[in-house]
Structure formats: structure tokens, C-alpha cells
Amino acid sequence: MLEFYFSYGGVLKRLRSGALGGEMDRLAEHFFRLGYKRASAKIYLSRIARFSRFAGTRCGPMPIHQDVVDSYLRTFPTDTPRIGAMSALGHARRVAPERFIISVPSEEDDPDAPLLASFSDYLRRVRGLEPKSREGVLLGGRRFLDWCRHHHPGQDIEALTAKQVLAAVEYRLSLSTTSGSRTAATSHIRTFLRFLYWAGRHHQDLARIVPRTPSWRLAHLPPRLAWNDVRHAIDAIGATTPVGIRDRAVLLLLATTGIRNGELRAIRLRDIDWRTGEVFVRRTKGKRDRVVPLLEETGAALADYILRARPRVDSPYLFLSFTPPVGPFKCAAPVSRIVRKRLRHGGVELGRVAGAHLLRHSLATQLVGQRRPINEVADLLGHRSINTTALYVKVAASQLAEVALPFPGGVA
Structure with missing residues (x-):
């Protein structure tokens, strides 16, 4: 397969030498299967071959230890080439994991690792939290343990006192600047306790002694x-390029259905019912699947994307990345970047919050401004409680003015 990228015999011989030859x-x-461009694949293969020759002089045919990897990365004087080398080695580890000895952090390196692993398992199996939610709570638990080890070194967790918890x-509250971050900080500590x-x-x-911080949701x-x-x-958005066609379909689907970032990334081709004009939404925040209506313009944009722009790869997911490796979006960041880019291109001034959720809001x-029933809006957004949807009633100023009580004494 190397001959697809390189033709000279000397180059092929050099690439096939070393520890990973x-x-x-x-x-x-x-790289070919993932859809990398020819030039990009050659760069990655050259980087891996350079490491292969380096590792060959130190471990020969033996598995490559992490120390060899670290020594190689230290040969780069600046961060930019080092990052490229790390990316290339990541591909090598995934393709040939048996050639590497993965160093597992010891308890001496991270004494809290076993406890946090049990905490993560508790959050998943007992509390039923999704991975993204677990990340925040785990971080709160680790910060709490770091504080304990810094202020009470050598003390076992079983000797933790109420006074220390309050301290x-x-x-943590002294580091928080908003009501939301203060509420999250105390909630994470409470969950860990x-x-x-x-x-x-x-x-x-000890969770009972953690004070509750005031936070007014509305x-x-x-x-x-x-x-x-x-x-x-x-x-x-110009629908003349594959990227433009995809981005227009993304924004139309987000703006007309109010689905979340993760819900959009989870949509599969079979989730679209073209006859009824509906999209089946799975993996919702409330862990309940739902159906959202597909407007005619949005359906046409999706059909245009599928027929003319979607990469021809074997993937069940609707929206795919055009940059290698071609495949579904693995995290929220790419979708958020698409939204920000297209809103800025349209002349929209963006604040701190700019992503799929901005279109949802x-x-x-x-819809509330159009006097749509609040329960209808709640069903579309997938809210379990109508109280969650009540937040949007506050922005309907014209409707609120109609129910406002007259000022005592009349107009001055």
C-alpha cells in the first residue's frame, strides 16, 4: 500500500526500516481508508518513519516503551513540530497498539486515581449521568481532593471533618464569579461527599453540611x-460548494427544530422520514427519544446535502466532516464552529454564547413571540418540565405588557 503514496525504491526501503517498518x-x-488527501498522508507517513528509525536504534524489534516516545518528542525544539509528531504517533498507536508498551499511571503518580475511578463508576451506574456531565462532576471531585491534600497532607479521606469540608x-466559592459556577461548585462537592x-x-x-448557594433560574x-x-x-450561505451545502443544512435544521448540538450529531440517515416530514431525535438530554417536524425548506436542504455534497463513505450518520478523517463529528466543537462562522459571515455580532444552543434559544x-402554546414549545424542545420552557416567556415583552397590573393612581 505504500506504493500508492511513494514510488522511489530507496524511499520505500527507508520507510520500511526501523522499529515500525x-x-x-x-x-x-x-490513511487511505480514512480519506486523507495524498499529500497529508505522505506527511504523516514520513513523520512516523522518522520516529521508526529513531526507535529502531534504541529498542530494535522489541516493543516501544513510553520512555523512547518521550525521548523522541524532546528532540523537537518548538511546540509546532512536536504537536505534528504526537499526532502522527497517535495514528501509529491506534493501528499497531501491540508495538507499544502503554504506561499505566501508578498509584504513586496519582494517588487519587483509584478513588476517582470508583466515583466515575458510581456516577455512571448509580446516578446515570452522561459522559459530559460526569466530566464536570469528576473535575469537582478532583479539585476537592487536591485541596484536601494541599491543606491536610497525609490525612486519610476517612478522617475528613465537617470543618475541613466547609473550608x-x-x-471553591471564592474562585467562582457567577451564581451558576457557585451552584455547580457546591453541587459537585455535595455529590462527591x-x-x-x-x-x-x-x-x-458530610454532604448535608454543604451550604446551598442562592441561584434564581429565571x-x-x-x-x-x-x-x-x-x-x-x-x-x-452560498450553496455552491459541498461545505456550504452542508453548513446551510446544519443551520436550517438547528434553527427550525431547536435540536441540541449532540442530538444533531447523533442523527442517522434512517432517522429521517421523508414521507411524513419528520426527524427522529435520539440521545436527548432527558434520555427520551422524540420526533421533530421537518419543514419543507429544511427537508430540501437536507436532500440537497445528501445527494450532492455528503462524502461517499460508509457511515450511518447524517452529517460528516470534510476534513480527514472523514466521518461523523465526534464532539460539539466542530458544529459550534460552523454556527459561529456562518453567523459572523452573515454579519451577526456574537457574544459569549454562540453555538447550536443560541439558535435553540x-x-x-x-415561537413564544408568535403566541404558540407554551406546552407546544416545550414538546418541540424536548423539555420534561414546562417550567424549563417558562424562561422564554420573559422575552415576550408585548404579551407581558398585556397582563401587567395598572400603576396605582393611574398615569401621572
């Missing part, structure tokens, strides 16, 4: 865009 053809096939909470009691790691339920208006701005940004605000 026997794996280079598999790596070439790996840790006070420290409940786990300690549940797992028998502490004889008291105290702020949701970030949103005027519907004319959303419409203008969508119309400004904008749609909900638009």
Missing part, C-alpha cells in the same frame, strides 16, 4: 438572536 503498509492503508467549600458515604469511605454523610434572559438575523445568516423566543 513492518507496520508502514498497514498505516498507509489506514474547602469556602475556597454523598459518594464517600455511599461507598463506605466515610462514616458520616433571573436572567436567555441569549438569543432576532429571527431576521438568523434568516439573513442562513441566506448568506432564538427559535423558542420566536
